[in-house]
Amino acid sequence: MLTLNIALALSAILFVIGVAGVIVRRNAIILFMCIELMLNAVNLAFVALSPYAGIQGQVFVFFVIAVAAAEAAVGLAIIISVFRHAESVDIKNFSLLRW
Amino acid sequence: MLVLQEVAGAVPHNSFEPILPGLIVLLPLIGFVINGIASLVAVRDTSRERAVSPWTQRLPSIVAPGVMLVAFILAVMNFFRMAGAELHEPLVVHYWSWLPAGDLQVDAALQLDPLSILMTLIITGVGMLIHVFSVGYMRADPGYPRYMAYLNLFVFFMLVLVLGASFPLMFVGWEGVGLCSYLLIGFWFADRANADAGKKAFIVNRIGDFGFLMAMMILFANLGTLTFGAVFAEAPVVFAYSGPVITAICLFLLLGAAGKSAQIPLYVWLPDAMAGPTPVSALIHAATMVTAGVYMVVRSATLFALAPSASLTVAIVGTLTAVFAATIALKQWDIKKVLAYSTVSQLGFMFAAVGMGAYVAGVFHLMTHAFFKACLFLGAGAVIHAMHEGLHATHSHADAQDMRNMGGLRRYLPVTFFAMAAATLAIAGIPPFAGFFSKDEVIGAAWIGAGGASPLSEVTLLGIAGSTWMTFIGVMLSAAAFMTAFYMGRMMLYTFFGPNRTGEAERSHLHEVGWSMKIPLIALGLLSVIGGWINIDPHVPIVEWFTPLAIGGPAALHDWLHPVLVGPEAVIAANLPNLPEPHHAAWGILLAIAIGVAGLLTAWLFLKPDRLGTAEAEPNYTDTPGRLLYNKWYVDEIYGKVIIGPFQALSRGFSSIVDRWIVDGLVDGAGRLMHGLGRLGGLTQTGQLNTYAFILVLGVLVVLGAFAF
């Protein structure tokens, strides 16, 4: 169980680091990287739990990686698209829409 | 119209068969409708700047007095029928069921009994004379048809008031006459003061009506009925003698009566009501409407007999009013104001009488007062009419009603002078004029009570014994009677004696009024002389000397009204079996005569009409009592400051502060609060991703916390 706890603890820590990064960073790309970090944290949880809860955990990780790839493609395309308008990826420049 | 005749008590049967009693009431209403149409047509013509159709002016001259004449004839016929018939119970003529709701059953029904017939006679008789007078007095006025319509309507409501067989129906007339009074006071509405006076009369009357309403509510709640017959039959059974409920009822009735009959504290409207045309003052504000309160107390005599302390209150209120108003009348210059306060004062006499249980005396004084005061008012009208013509000829703006502008008019208006002189002697209580007998009965009742022979003698009010109160009443009424004689003498002196104070040019235009006005004057003057002879009591010392003059037998009015007063007498007999026999003392009568003569003499000796200047020349009163009296004890001002002002300020405060900012403010404030909260909430939408992420995380934390704990 120690292994599991270490892995889960690490998973939580990474997740929280990701969350904190999303709150504190303004660069869209780094923001996105933080989100990727969160997904990895979840993956770690899945893998850590799979010895106890079943092999589906690892299958799930497989899907998550696929989703992450798809999101990366679309997300980076969006960032490029935004960059074309604002010449910047700093989200503080993106507040046309507010209040 | 379907007339269902029913006899209120089963046995024994009345043999009285009335003649078209409904028509008496209906005729003035028909007159109102016809004249009303004429008036609308006339005013419409005027507003379209067309010539006014002549018939609209001619028709009312025939219709208005015509219906009154027919009604009077009918009333007389009924009177004689009743006089010749056996009448054990009041005869009630039912027409239709008016307000049937649950156990409340109020019918549109007329009650014919000696009292109501007597009142009908006075109303239609005096009313007819005044209508005739009005034809001459008002014919030139552009609003003439409207005036006649109102006058007819007034008579209709007045008849409903006296003939109605239940309290609610009486209330219909009660309010109706108030309405007509309002309309007629404000007849010349273009002048703001007149409209204000009408409004004041209506509102003050409404305060009285409130009392009437309350009395009806209490009666109904306790008795389950409001028809006279049932109420007076059951009241002695249901209510304890002198109990709180019946006292409350009677006090509320008193409030109602005080409003209508201009008693303290609600008398203030009547002097202002003189803003109306003078015949109106004669009919409504002297002869009929204002006496409705007296009529009501007499009608409810059974109730008042059950509530002696309330009765005593009525008497005291009347007495105070009599004295108070008389003091004011001493110093007025406006001839109509003098008569107005005189009316208030005389009404006080009537109240004192009916309060003391001297119902017949009250009604008697009511009747004689109707004669002589109507005569005085019509005379004043004739004077004013003449003065107007005089002043009009020179376009003078002097006041046609101010006695200081008159003087010596007996040379120009002899008929008026003699009629008014007769009425003055009557009101001053000089025998054998009408007022002597009635006023004497009133004051006599006080002396009898002071001697302990009145049901009120045993009552204690405010810790003072009833007989003491009665003494007080006697003294005060005597003082009032003295003042009455004095100010009437003053009025006659200043108006008809001394040098004429109108200018030369005006003087040539002063002349006696036409026949249509003269005839009523003469008739009323005559009635002022002989009116008192129908109730000459041969058992009273001194008065007995006049027995030969008696009309309809000795003490005819007493006998006539006796059936109406069986109820209160029974109450008193049941509750105060040991009441001593009333004893009339000769000194009282002598005192009364002496006071009347003294009052007139004082005026004659001390007032110098020769030295009086015109209204412009004569300085205002400078001495404190004079100012105080001339300004009516400043009661209007006090009411304004103490009641009306604060009430209006309160209303304005309610409107502009409470309703606007608190009640509505809360509603709008709720809306604004919502908006504010919304704006505040909208501030979180910074457009910054980090903010949004943070809000989301906060939400996650809250949800996590909620789940994990």
Added chain:
Amino acid sequence: MGFYESHWVLTFLIFAPLVGAGIALAVPAKSAGKVALWTGIIEFLVSVPLFWTFEPLGPAMQNEVAAAWIPSWGIYYRLGLDGISLFMVLLTTLLLPLSVLGSWSYIQDRRNAYYAMLLALTTGVVGVFVAMDMFLFYVFWEMMLIPMYFLIGVWGGTERIYASVKFFLYTMFGSLLMLVAILYMFFRYQAVTGIASFSYFDFLQVPLSMGEQWWLFAAFAIAFAVKVPIFPFHTWLPHAHVQAPTAGSVVLAGVLLKMGTYGFLRFALPLFPGAATDRTTVLLFMVLGLFGIVYTAMVAAVQPNAKRLVAYTSVAHLGFAILGIFAFNIQGVQGALLLMIGHGVSTPMLFFLLGMLYERRHTYELADFGGLAASMPIFASMLVFSALATIGLPGTAGFSAEFLVLLGTFRAEPFVALVAATGVIVAAYYMLPMVQKIIFNSIDRDENRNLVDLNRREVGIMVPLIIVILWIGVYPRPFLDRMEPAVTRLVEYMELSSFAGPDGPGSPADIAAARAAAPLGGSR
């Protein structure tokens, strides 16, 4: 079954205006008024025989129908007519053609839509008065808000938007709470019987604990109190009246406000007799009614705007109606009903007159008038008449009603009646100055000198109202007779069901017993 024995007459009265509205939208603008007028006349003529075909001593509910609408929820097209709703319906149909006539020259823009709205409004109002299915009732109750909202908001004065939104939201505030209460009742009934039903007659059967009754009564009462309106929920009314076009004010004062008092009589009281007859409730409502009578009357007296003044007087009058209703005796309730009718003709008369004035002078400010009796005598007579009817002069409808209310109230709560009776004083205090400022005094403005007096059409509007006012004032018996059985049933029902049985006042057992002893009618 003849037309007048079946529900078809009610159905016709509900939907004929709607059809008329459709036609009014379709025809050219200049004939929209005619369409509306004819619809109104037909509507009125069709409704008049109800006065005679209604059998006062017949079944409690007449002209009934129950056709499935949403059967799975137990929602039916369920109508019924009794002595209480009969006059409300007649009042509505009477005012419809008159308000069309009153708009004849007043409304110049967008007539199609205007008349369509006016007609649609009538549909909703009639529906409210005859619906015996709570869901149907609620639908009608709400649906009439929309036309009224547009009438005020589109054809109103300068602050029309504020007024219309306030009217709408305020009314909604109350009714939404009522909706929750209705649904709660629905569930309680379902829980007890297993049957889904929105029928009013079924709702009467729901056994409710006192606790439940309190909340539900409060929800219903607020909805109706806003509508009546009872102090302190009245502040929307002056705004709405001042801004509304004449016909809007007429319908608003004439029938919309009556929906509130009607709601009390029909729903809030019989459904929750325990809470309604509780002394606290009774005193609360009576005191609020007194506030209406005295406080709003005082506020009315100092209004500079004639329409605003009359609006406040409505609050004062309906305060009397509230007193009568909560007196729970025959005089009180009959008086309240009579007052609803009387106020439903006298106040519209005032509004018509003020509207006619507005057409000539384009103002409602009292200060702009004065001395009109000289230039507009017929108008002046009418105004005096309507003012007197408003202050309850004997011989007019107002007196018969207020008198009965006062008698009834005194029996229930003497001291309340004492204060209420001062209403007769303050009524004069607010009404007479208004009359004086408009038609008396001297003409001090040249615009007022040459005003044209009322024309035939305008007089024609007045005549039916005058007839009704005098009729009720002089011979109210036909009205009283027709409402008495229904009122008696209601009063008995309230008495029996609030009787303190072993389980305390208003317990389910009492209500059930009352229901058996004094059925409020309705076939299931």
Added chain:
Amino acid sequence: MMLDFASQADYFWALLPEIVLSLAAMLVLLVDVFQKGNRSEPSRPIIGWLALAGVVVATAANVWIGDLTETGAAGMVAVDQFRIFTNYIFLLVAALSIMLSIGYLERHGMNLGEYFVLLMFSTVGMMLMASARDLILLFLALELMSVAIYVLVGFNRRDARSAEGALKYFMLGAFSSGFLLYGIALVFGSTGSTNLAVIAPLLDGGLAGESLMFLIGAALILTGLGFKVAAVPFHAWTPDVYEGAPTPITGFMATGVKAAAFAAFIRVFAVAFEGVYLQWASVIWWLAVATMVGANLVALTQGSVKRMLAYSSIAHAGYLLVALVSANSYGAAAFLFYLVVYTLMTIGAFGMVIANERGEKERVTLQDYAGLGWQQPMVGAFFSIFLISLAGFPLTGGFIGKVYILKGALDSGLSVLAVILVVSSLVSYFYYLRVVVVMYMQPASSQDAHSGMVLSAPARIALGVAAIAVLVLFFYPGPLLDAAQHSVASLFPDQGFLVGRP
């Protein structure tokens, strides 16, 4: 036909509508690509119609699977009436959105076939999400739906606002799916399964209420789904994204995404996690309150009709949350009924926003609507109908829907929540009415302020149908009510319709 998911082949039948729609989408993609070849030019109109045809065929397939039943072990996808019903909703959403888009895309110069393809794939995602009985499938379907919509939101590449909206939606969407995923992981860890049919019985013992891992997992799933339904406080993205997105997509998101997420909500929480009702109900209770009150309050202050409608859709999520927290068959049926009405009226309302747009410029401030009601009577009337329905006023389906939700809430004893719903919707009347006020009671800026209104024929049809349907659903709601009740019967087999929750 009886399905047994022991044989994987049966998934083909079970997923027939989704498969049909996916194939149709691919077909549209191919047609578009081959038609254009190498050129850069707008797509032909046929593409839109083709997409619509695809939706219609998928609808037919949905009809066909209507009488399928399953046996044996519970599979990945549910085959029940609830799913059929929600599928209809998604297909309706897709069809209406496509019809509204057909003219819109040309006007805004972004007429690309990919738009319809993505829209259809997104619909597939929604359908799968509503049918998923496995958390893995749920997650993937959610991502499928979302990824397509991220793109669609940013589809108007000439518009910086569109791109900004896409970025915000994407970032926050990915962020929140991280939470969802973490939640799934924890639930999986504590139960050993991701299949809801397997998990549900495990929770009945009462142990689940003490298992922190499970509860935290459930909480995180709740936040993930809460984000998609835009419940306060997970709503912050909604106004910005709805405002930035092309209007037909805004309508699509406001209805489809929300419906899918709610369907998942029902499946996961009301059905599968019913054993821990006490734990999640109070949280959703508060979420519902915050959503209804917060959104309605903020909506009051909006000057842009589009943004106001965005807040309005958040508020409606609050009403639906009430249905969710009722967690009884009434609530679920109310939820389905409300979704249908909500879809019609919301898409209708956004359609009216489209109608008022001209050329490139979006005219969405309130003042742009002044006098509209008189100059364009039909548009005014339709918009009024939709707004009145959104407000939940009688004579429209919105009223029946709201009544239904209230019934569900009262049935579960949630009287206070019902009152809050009612009071907050009172607030909403104000801003819905304000549009009506502006349309009818304020004068237009000029006589021809609204004369150039262009709306494509399909859009007109869509709006007309929606408006009529909204009315019909008031006057004749019976069949749909029955269908909704019938559809949830299998979700709550032990609940009748007449007995409230104790």
Added chain:
Amino acid sequence: MLTQILLICFAILAASSALVMVTRKNPVSSALWLIGTFFSLAAIYTLLGAYFIGVIQILVYAGAIMVLFLFVIMLLNLGHDYEPDIRGKVWRVVAAGSGLVMLALLARILGANDAPLGDMAGPDLLAAQIAEHGAVGAIGIPLFLDFVVPLQVTGILLLVAVVGAVVLAKRNV
């Protein structure tokens, strides 16, 4: 025991490089540190017995996704002219605070010794499966049998991603 020591080492490595990633100003160095985390995670996966996932992690994440990130950073020329993009002190405190609170909440999972709700197979079964089917087969068999539907959905998802990325990112409209 060795496994656990290694595990702790890699865990510290992963966590610290993640922390560094979040705090680097330069996007490129952030990306590189992230790759460091990913590598550490791959090692941890291997230690936990998920060999196939470990490989995939390196191939897809570190190999494909992160390269894409770096590619975009280069494309947008963010490697040089980057501006400091970390928010101010308040935000940092807020982020750290809420992070710590969340960590505290999540950490409750570790402290609580919940009884698992379902039947738990245990590590032995996993090992047996891997032994039977090989590291790829152990995942592949359920992937293509039980999870065929998600697999297909993943396919569609990737298609959507491709279409979407092309639509958004291509230069000409």
